[in-house]
Amino acid sequence: MSNSVPVVVAIDGPAASGKGTLAQRIADAFGFAHLDTGVLYRAVGVAVLRAGGDPADNAAAARAAYELHPEHPILREVALRTDEAAQAASKVAAVPEVRAALLDFQRRFAAHPPEGAPGAVLDGRDIGTVVCPDAVAKLFVTASVEVRAERRLKELQRRGIPAISSDVLEDMKARDARDSQRAVAPLRPAADAFVLDTSALDADQVFAMAVDHIGAKTGLKPGA
Ligand SMILES: Nc1ncnc2c1ncn2[C@@H]1O[C@H](COP(=O)(O)OP(=O)(O)OP(=O)(O)O)[C@@H](O)[C@H]1O
Numbered sequence: 686m687s688n689s690v691p692v693v694v695a696i697d698g699p700a701a702s703g704k705g706t707l708a709q710r711i712a713d714a715f716g717f718a719h720l721d722t723g724v725l726y727r728a729v730g731v732a733v734l735r736a737g738g739d740p741a742d743n744a745a746a747a748r749a750a751y752e753l754h755p756e757h758p759i760l761r762e763v764a765l766r767t768d769e770a771a772q773a774a775s776k777v778a779a780v781p782e783v784r785a786a787l788l789d790f791q792r793r794f795a796a797h798p799p800e801g802a803p804g805a806v807l808d809g810r811d812i813g814t815v816v817c818p819d820a821v822a823k824l825f826v827t828a829s830v831e832v833r834a835e836r837r838l839k840e841l842q843r844r845g846i847p848a849i850s851s852d853v854l855e856d857m858k859a860r861d862a863r864d865s866q867r868a869v870a871p872l873r874p875a876a877d878a879f880v881l882d883t884s885a886l887d888a889d890q891v892f893a894m895a896v897d898h899i900g901a902k903t904g905l906k907p908g909a
Pocket residue numbers: 698699700701702703704705706707723836837839840883886887888889891
């Protein structure tokens with residue numbers, strides 16, 4: 686394990702803005718570990734549903750969050766990628782006890798990236814504002830809701846999952862509203878975040894702009 690303080694990159698943004706794609710590319714390029722924090726909320730939401738509970742029930746959601754740990758098998762389940770899991774995630778995410786329970790998990794990852802990686806990239810909704818307010822580089826990746834819904838629709842079609850365009854758009858609007866209007870840790874850019882509107886940018890253009898920004902903040906170059 687390295688003794689130096691890890692470089693932390695925070696990437697936030699709404700659903701299907703491309704933050705997960707960008708976070709993985711940044712992690713690969715700089716040799717950093719990547720944590721998709723949405724997976725944690727999805728796991729809590731799915732655990733509550735499986736126990737026959739309501740994701741909006743504070744006590745049930747908090748119990749599931751406190752039972753989650755880094756080796757929990759639910760974190761690797763494909764079932765987390767469904768829209769049902771996303772909607773449940775955004776309901777448990779509004780419960781303050783759930784956010785408190787998951788905070789420690791995320792901060793540990795940032796402070797001690799797995800396998801002694803020299804840095805960590807965390808993507809989510811509140812990484813730059815709450816989880817890692819001292820991150821050296823903060824990116825807020827966004828795009829219009831119509832563009833994001835179209836990206837998600839294409840992704841579902843690629844995966845062979847039947848989906849109706851208007852339903853995907855409505856679900857995304859509902860999730861955006863819950864995520865940005867909740868009382869605790871609402872989705873918003875940190876004051877010192879670099880905001881990247883990707884509506885008219887492809888993934889390579891977004892990656893190049895993010896690399897430039899991280900380079901300017903850290904002096905690091907990919908692969909160095
Ligand atoms: N700049 C881009 N242009 C077009 N498509 C993109 C771009 N970035 C990512 N995508 C595609 O959009 C879809 C959503 O991307 P991704 O999963 O990275 O978003 P996300 O913000 O992490 O979503 P979620 O919060 O729902 O997990 C994927 O199919 C991805 O390949």
